[in-house]
Amino acid sequence: MLKIDSILALSVADACNNLYGSKPEPKQISVQSTRSEFEGDRTVVVFPFTRLSGKSPELTGEQIGMYLVKNDDNITNFQIVKGFLNLSVSDNYWAKALNDAVAEKECFGLQAAKSKPQVMVEYSSPNTNKPLHLGHLRNNFLGYSVSEILKAAGHDVIKVQIINDRGIHICKSMVAWKLFGNNETPTSTGEKGDKLVGRYYVAFDKAYKKEVAEIISTGKDEETAKSEAPILLAARDLLHKWEAGDSEVRTLWSTMNRWVYDGFESTYKEMGVDFDKLYYESDTYLIGKSLVKKGLADGVFTQREDSSIWVDLSDVGLDEKLLLRKDGTAVYMTQDIGTAILRFEDYPSLDRQVYTVGNEQEYHFKVLFEILSKLGFPQASRCHHLSYGMVELPEGKMKSREGTVVDADDLLLEMRTSAAQLASEAGKLDNIPPSERDNLYKKVGYGALKYFLLKVDPRKSMMFDPAGSIDFIGNTGPYIQFNYVRARSVLRNAGIEDVSTLVTPSTVHLDNTERNLLMTALSLPTIIEEAARSYDPSLVANLCYDITKSYSRWYQDHPILKEEDSDLRIARLALCSLCSQAIKTGMGLLGVDMPENM
RNA sequence: GGCCCCGUAGUUCAAUGGAUAGAAUAGGACUUUCCUAAAGUUUAGAUGCAGGUUCGAUUCCUGCCGGGGCUACCA
Numbered sequence: 319m320l321k322i323d324s325i326l327a328l329s330v331a332d333a334c335n336n337l338y339g340s341k342p343e344p345k346q347i348s349v350q351s352t353r354s355e356f357e358g359d360r361t362v363v364v365f366p367f368t369r370l371s372g373k374s375p376e377l378t379g380e381q382i383g384m385y386l387v388k389n390d391d392n393i394t395n396f397q398i399v400k401g402f403l404n405l406s407v408s409d410n411y412w413a414k415a416l417n418d419a420v421a422e423k424e425c426f427g428l429q430a431a432k433s434k435p436q437v438m439v440e441y442s443s444p445n446t447n448k449p450l451h452l453g454h455l456r457n458n459f460l461g462y463s464v465s466e467i468l469k470a471a472g473h474d475v476i477k478v479q480i481i482n483d484r485g486i487h488i489c490k491s492m493v494a495w496k497l498f499g500n501n502e503t504p505t506s507t508g509e510k511g512d513k514l515v516g517r518y519y520v521a522f523d524k525a526y527k528k529e530v531a532e533i534i535s536t537g538k539d540e541e542t543a544k545s546e547a548p549i550l551l552a553a554r555d556l557l558h559k560w561e562a563g564d565s566e567v568r569t570l571w572s573t574m575n576r577w578v579y580d581g582f583e584s585t586y587k588e589m590g591v592d593f594d595k596l597y598y599e600s601d602t603y604l605i606g607k608s609l610v611k612k613g614l615a616d617g618v619f620t621q622r623e624d625s626s627i628w629v630d631l632s633d634v635g636l637d638e639k640l641l642l643r644k645d646g647t648a649v650y651m652t653q654d655i656g657t658a659i660l661r662f663e664d665y666p667s668l669d670r671q672v673y674t675v676g677n678e679q680e681y682h683f684k685v686l687f688e689i690l691s692k693l694g695f696p697q698a699s700r701c702h703h704l705s706y707g708m709v710e711l712p713e714g715k716m717k718s719r720e721g722t723v724v725d726a727d728d729l730l731l732e733m734r735t736s737a738a739q740l741a742s743e744a745g746k747l748d749n750i751p752p753s754e755r756d757n758l759y760k761k762v763g764y765g766a767l768k769y770f771l772l773k774v775d776p777r778k779s780m781m782f783d784p785a786g787s788i789d790f791i792g793n794t795g796p797y798i799q800f801n802y803v804r805a806r807s808v809l810r811n812a813g814i815e816d817v818s819t820l821v822t823p824s825t826v827h828l829d830n831t832e833r834n835l836l837m838t839a840l841s842l843p844t845i846i847e848e849a850a851r852s853y854d855p856s857l858v859a860n861l862c863y864d865i866t867k868s869y870s871r872w873y874q875d876h877p878i879l880k881e882e883d884s885d886l887r888i889a890r891l892a893l894c895s896l897c898s899q900a901i902k903t904g905m906g907l908l909g910v911d912m913p914e915n916m
Numbered sequence: 917g918g919c920c921c922c923g924u925a926g927u928u929c930a931a932u933g934g935a936u937a938g939a940a941u942a943g944g945a946c947u948u949u950c951c952u953a954a955a956g957u958u959u960a961g962a963u964g965c966a967g968g969u970u971c972g973a974u975u976c977c978u979g980c981c982g983g984g985g986c987u988a989c990c991a
Contacts, residue, residue, distance in 0.1 A: 643989045793940040
């Protein structure tokens with residue numbers, strides 16, 4: 319929806335009112351881009367107005383078209399094709415639209431900061447026993463991008479994650495490290511902390527299975543063997559000591575967690591994502607427990623005879639859900655209630671929370687939001703589960719047991735080296751000072767990866783083929799970067815310091831290709847709004863591609879610097895500036911850095 | 917069994933109920949004395965099946981077929 323479309327919608331409503339005595343419903347007025355094979359810029363679908371006119375679509379279009387040309391200065395001409403009214407918009411209007419957008423410079427497309435409600439976006443929230451993998455990359459890029467998009471749309475955004483730092487799984491790594499670790503540390507081995515701890519988690523599993531097999535071979539059944547394996551008992555013992563606050567256990571726990579956090583931190587830094595605040599499960603699960611007990615006292619929850627506590631959601635079409643075990647220990651939901659409410663207390667003006675979590679947890683979040691609602695939080699109805707699909711490999715889901723997990727650090731490294739290799743093969747390195755090369759490889763390699771993961775509708779599961787690697791040509795991040803670089807190069811060669819000096823005279827006539835390019839670039843503000851409303855970065859990614867594709871086609875046969883008509887030259891430089899700015903802003907919202915040379 | 921999501925060119929992705937369903941890639945044919953060829957031009961190729969709603973359906977409704985997920989006192 320462009321500005322011109324809102325103007326046209328009003329004019330069309332006027333036309334109907336004057337011609338037929340009543341206005342159509344706003345949503346019946348549909349304005350879209352005119353298909354390139356027809357003359358005109360914007361197209362109004364006239365079918366909905368035939369009810370008002372009582373005439374054929376052609377005749378109705380004819381009458382509205384004539385009215386518009388006569389009464390709206392922006393419209394110079396019209397044509398009817400079937401039930402479609404194709405309108406030609408004046409050169410004057412396009413020149414002004416171009417000038418207005420260029421004058422906004424880097425603010426084009428953005429709304430005033432913090433002009434809309436405060437939103438919290440949670441993303442990442444990994445398990446501290448496993449290094450980050452491809453699925454986390456989608457999660458992180460998505461959460462980061464949605465945060466940036468919400469900011470661009472005017473929201474005050476707080477980026478957070480919940481760190482799952484407590485429970486039996488952590489104790490397993492701790493046991494294994496105590497048994498087999500020989501006091502290794504990330505410093506002593508030179509290994510990333512998350513990888514080191516992940517290795518001991520695997521070591522636990524291996525030792526556990528071995529013990530289970532041994533017990534079974536002595537004649538016991540599998541069930542018994544699984545619950546009696548000494549290493550598991552040792553892990554449980556650690557958990558009890560942890561909960562009792564045993565200082566030795568707590569020290570080891572915080573030491574090993576520190577290793578993991580440091581490892582994650584370096585990966586986050588590499589990915590270019592960040593957080594404003596971190597929440598730890600070890601801090602929130604007790605809050606959750608007390609809130610559940612309070613809810614019980616307030617009559618929101620119910621207690622069974624075995625003393626377990628439940629919430630009954632059958633009134634909203636869901637089931638009963640356990641909130642506290644009969645032994646009084648917390649479940650996942652307990653902690654999430656505690657975390658959510660703690661956040662509302664931490665940020666009193668928080669309008670809603672957005673949870674970036676895989677789609678297998680849709681039910682969980684439905685339940686969580688219902689519970690928050692029952693507890694009297696009006697924000698609950700605006701909370702949103704940003705539910706995304708899995709990243710699948712050609713052979714199916716990633717499975718750590720089968721060793722098909724695509725490690726995040728490995729993939730980032732691979733993207734960097736592929737970018738380096740391609741740059742060198744294409745002979746691009748002469749333009750790039752050696753000191754800037756690594757930085758460029760990151761921009762291009764990570765740009766390819768982020769764009770690849772974000773251009774797909776988040777809700778859909780997507781395919782990644784490790785053997786095929788991610789492209790750098792075609793509909794890719796580097797394609798967009800490359801055209802940005804060319805556009806920037808033109809502006810540099812033209813010696814344009816301040817783009818707001820590029821004022822296109824109102825008499826300049828832009829051809830079809832140019833007007834289409836302009837219209838595409840001008841849709842950035844609306845697309846950002848839509849993307850914010852639907853929590854969908856793919857809309858922004860697709861627009862960046864559309865602009866780039868149009869730009870690249872146009873660039874091919876429209877000289878800019880060599881254009882002799884000085885007014886037209888200014889208009890083209892302005893277009894060049896607007897497109898490069900729109901692309902840079904859009905890609906920035908995806909977390910993709912744009913190089914100035916490549 | 918119940919509930920939810922998804923089926924579009926060989927492949928990976930698009931398409932507020934609108935015109936002849938768009939791209940990319942892989943295949944065929946081309947373009948470089950010209951602002952960065954990681955580019956551009958051109959050719960060929962798809963809505964799972966069957967109904968319904970209406971001026972018009974990839975989109976909305978029903979059934980079927982196929983794929984995935986959820987349905988734990990796991991996280």
